[in-house]
Amino acid sequence: MARFSTDASIQALNEIVISGGGLAGLSLAIGLRRAGVEVVLHEAGEYPRHRVCGEFISGISTEALERIGIMECLKDARQRFSFSWHRGDQALRHGRLPRPALAISRYRLDDRLQSLARDLGVDLQASSRLRDRPHEPGFIKASGRIPTRGPWIGLKAHVRGLKTSAELEMHTGHNGYLGITEVEDGWFNVCGLFRNDRGLNARHGDLLIEHVRRNGSHALARSLQQASWREGSFCAVAGFELGAQNRLPGVLCLGDSHAIIPPFTGNGMSMAFEAVDLALPELVSYAFGQVDWAVAVASIEKSFANAFHARLAASRCIHPALFSSCSRLLFKHLPLKPVLKLIR
Numbered sequence: 001m002a003r004f005s006t007d008a009s010i011q012a013l014n015e016i017v018i019s020g021g022g023l024a025g026l027s028l029a030i031g032l033r034r035a036g037v038e039v040v041l042h043e044a045g046e047y048p049r050h051r052v053c054g055e056f057i058s059g060i061s062t063e064a065l066e067r068i069g070i071m072e073c074l075k076d077a078r079q080r081f082s083f084s085w086h087r088g089d090q091a092l093r094h095g096r097l098p099r100p101a102l103a104i105s106r107y108r109l110d111d112r113l114q115s116l117a118r119d120l121g122v123d124l125q126a127s128s129r130l131r132d133r134p135h136e137p138g139f140i141k142a143s144g145r146i147p148t149r150g151p152w153i154g155l156k157a158h159v160r161g162l163k164t165s166a167e168l169e170m171h172t173g174h175n176g177y178l179g180i181t182e183v184e185d186g187w188f189n190v191c192g193l194f195r196n197d198r199g200l201n202a203r204h205g206d207l208l209i210e211h212v213r214r215n216g217s218h219a220l221a222r223s224l225q226q227a228s229w230r231e232g233s234f235c236a237v238a239g240f241e242l243g244a245q246n247r248l249p250g251v252l253c254l255g256d257s258h259a260i261i262p263p264f265t266g267n268g269m270s271m272a273f274e275a276v277d278l279a280l281p282e283l284v285s286y287a288f289g290q291v292d293w294a295v296a297v298a299s300i301e302k303s304f305a306n307a308f309h310a311r312l313a314a315s316r317c318i319h320p321a322l323f324s325s326c327s328r329l330l331f332k333h334l335p336l337k338p339v340l341k342l343i344r
């Protein structure tokens with residue numbers, strides 16, 4: 001059940017303006033509209049479109065999705081249990097996740113969310129890039145990672161014709177890592193985070209394959225070369241840092257614009273949804289004139305620190321180990337449950 005149900009006779013006093021219509025912005029807009037709050041959402045891009053994302057949602061509870069009111073958008077997401085861990089061409093480990101993760105393409109999920117948001121009456125303005133409004137009450141930044149000269153490149157595509165050994169395959173190496181999972185209609189999401197090498201002379205899908213090869217996964221690179229690639233699905237992002245983002249004081253930031261958890265956790269989307277779930281009660285109180293903006297923001301930021309600080313710190317410590325050669329031993333024998341508990 002959604003936490004709030006709209007009563008048309010009660011009018012909210014304050015409008016909320018959101019910059020960024022990714023997962024955080026769209027689900028926040030939906031949650032607020034369900035509570036009867038007026039919402040204007042600006043999205044710089046268009047829908048539907050492919051996004052750089054492993055499309056593997058791990059850590060979020062059904063109850064939280066229901067409280068926000070977006071469960072219907074994930075109704076046919078595929079449940080994922082089994083995983084395999086590889087280094088170079090060697091399989092190190094097979095296992096099962098203690099709780100299933102969900103797999104769904106961002107092409108489909110973001111499009112469903114935007115359509116639900118519009119149906120509920122969100123004033124959603126696509127192709128509209130909004131400047132930050134630091135001192136404006138009711139302004140929320142959900143515009144994703146803050147561009148920096150960070151060292152990473154994220155690459156993603158959908159391919160068909162791969163033979164996988166588990167529902168989630170993880171391939172690690174000295175330069176990065178890559179996950180493979182089937183998302184829908186026989187398409188496999190292939191998505192990796194690598195140290196950006198600007199000297200690489202390859203483009204589009206070839207760039208992804210080249211990164212995989214240089215990372216030591218030669219057999220996988222050959223399979224990717226022979227696979228069929230979904231038209232328009234290749235995308236890339238570069239120039240960002242993991243961890244806490246450089247936030248403007250006084251601006252409420254949600255999702256990646258607040259902090260980026262390393263992608264190997266499969267927890268970034270969950271964090272965006274969890275942030276919305278945590279922020280909604282205070283934002284609704286603000287919209288109905290029951291609490292000042294500054295008080296609402298301070299309280300939300302405190303709840304974000306409580307919920308996210310430990311997992312961001314733990315994943316920051318584990319992340320470098322994924323690239324080192326001793327990770328072979330580490331990931332072969334590491335007990336899964338306690339590690340997963342640390343990073344979500």
Ligand SMILES: Cc1cc2nc3c(=O)[nH]c(=O)nc-3n(C[C@H](O)[C@H](O)[C@H](O)COP(=O)(O)OP(=O)(O)OC[C@H]3O[C@@H](n4cnc5c(N)ncnc54)[C@H](O)[C@@H]3O)c2cc1C
Nearest residue numbers: 020022023024044054055056130143144154255256268269
């Ligand atoms: C390589 C890689 C793999 C990943 N794999 C996974 C995974 O498997 N599982 C997982 O859970 N997470 C994964 N993530 C993380 C996940 O994609 C993000 O955590 C999630 O997308 C965050 O949602 P968001 O809404 O905060 O940001 P986004 O989804 O990035 O949305 C931000 C939106 O804001 C818009 N925007 C930007 N600036 C403006 C502006 N000024 N005005 C208006 N609109 C603006 C953008 O166009 C965009 O649509 C991965 C990330 C990377 C880099």
